[in-house]
Amino acid sequence: MWKAVVLYVAVLLCSATSAQQGGAEGIQSMLNHLVQNTGSADVQSLSYCRISTRDLMSTAQSTATRVLQGVCNPRELNERFEAIEQKMDEQFRVLQTMVMTLEEQLRQQDNSIKKNHAKLRKTLRALRPETGGEGGALDPHSTDYLPGGDEEEYEYHYDTGREDSVSPRLTEIQRYNSTMHQQEDGKRVFTYYWRIGDIEHKMENWGGRRSLRSSSFYIFQGGYRMYMRIFPNQRGESFYIHVGLTQGDYDNTLDWPFRLRHRVQVLDHGPSPQDLSSRIWDPTQLCSAWHWRRPDSGDNYECVGLGFAKDTLMSRGFINRDSVVIKLTVFLTE
Structure with a gap:
């Protein structure tokens, strides 16, 4: 789509410039030059474009000057678009890193909650009266049973x-x-x-x-x-x-x-x-x-x-x- 925009702006610039240089012959000369630089047959179909008013020519020239500032031909404009694309890719990588950091923080928070939950269950187990005879051993088949050891052992309990x-x-x-x-x-x-x-x-x-x-x-x-x-x-x-x-x-x-x-x-x-x-x-x-x-x-x-x-x-x-x-x-x- 941007190529069409470039061609359109380029034709406006060519037309505006040609009007000041002598009319149709100047337009045709600029279009031929654009075809040689771009290798695009699409430019030829614009050979009969004309800008008839001085205000429109002035606007076209101003727009082309702003868009193509420092650019001699569409190839240089293409390089600028590639540079913009590269910057956008860098920004995307920054956003991706931010999302990954957020996921890491959520994961750490989840692990912290699970560990605190495990400690709470162990504390409750110690406070409950014995259910399995002498020694206060809990029934290993009950829903409150946890194996001995630290939280990591609970994490891999299955x-x-x-x-x-x-x-x-x-x-x-x-x-x-x-x-x-x-x-x-x-x-x-x-x-x-x-x-x-x-x-x-x-x-x-x-x-x-x-x-x-x-x-x-x-x-x-x-x-x-x-x-x-x-x-x-x-x-x-x-x-x-x-x-x-x-x-x-x-x-x-x-x-x-x-x-x-x-x-x-x-x-x-x-x-x-x-x-x-x-x-x-x-x-x-x-x-x-x-x-x-x-x-x-x-x-x-x-x-x-x-x-x-x-x-x-x-x-x-x-x-x-x-x-x-x-x-x-x-x-x-x-």
Whole structure:
């Protein structure tokens, strides 16, 4: 649409200028010059345009001077439009960062409420009279039963559907969450576990473009800073998990672009677990270096993602107590 505007303004300018130079011959000469500069056949169809009044010519010349100030031809105007588009893209990235920050604040507030709720329930449990005999032990099948330990243990407590029991993955999570360790095959890795509650509501009621961002975390001391993001209801049918880089305190000491391979998994809490797993993503072969560059304003755009039908997440033991646990593994050695 803007090209048509440029042509229109250019013709007005040509017509106004030509009127002062000698009429039709001047108009035709300017139009021929415009065709040569733009390569557009559309200009030829305007060969017979005329401006008959002095006021209209004056207005056209003033408008063209204002729009094309410092511009010799439509190619330079195109460059200006591209510069404006780039500035708009930068502003959009700023707005995106603001939204992500708000999501992070809401997530932290939600976690704080849950932890306070867990403490309150523990206090109430301690104040209630004993119900299970000597020692004051509560019935483990009651709705007020919580396992011993801190709030993190409650966060990963889950329901098998038959009885209230501790997830078989709890020991793994507590031992390896946010740690570097060595796998059985000798590879040194970093693992991070992200628990997401109220998952069924998110899958059914969130908009297709609404997402949830994890906390930011460093994958080793003085290392890269990363995060995860989920789209629980993408296009109303899929669940997506993405991994990205975000600005960290040690970026100026690290090698860029980011090259460490990584993988995400959704934990299966049922018997004989079979985790839902992505392939191992290699940043040197996936997407472009632009996605893995040093972050300059908050989060980089995510490149890789694991997507699957929501029905898949509803199967086996992926959802327990209305929560899922996503595991990120970053391979620190080749």
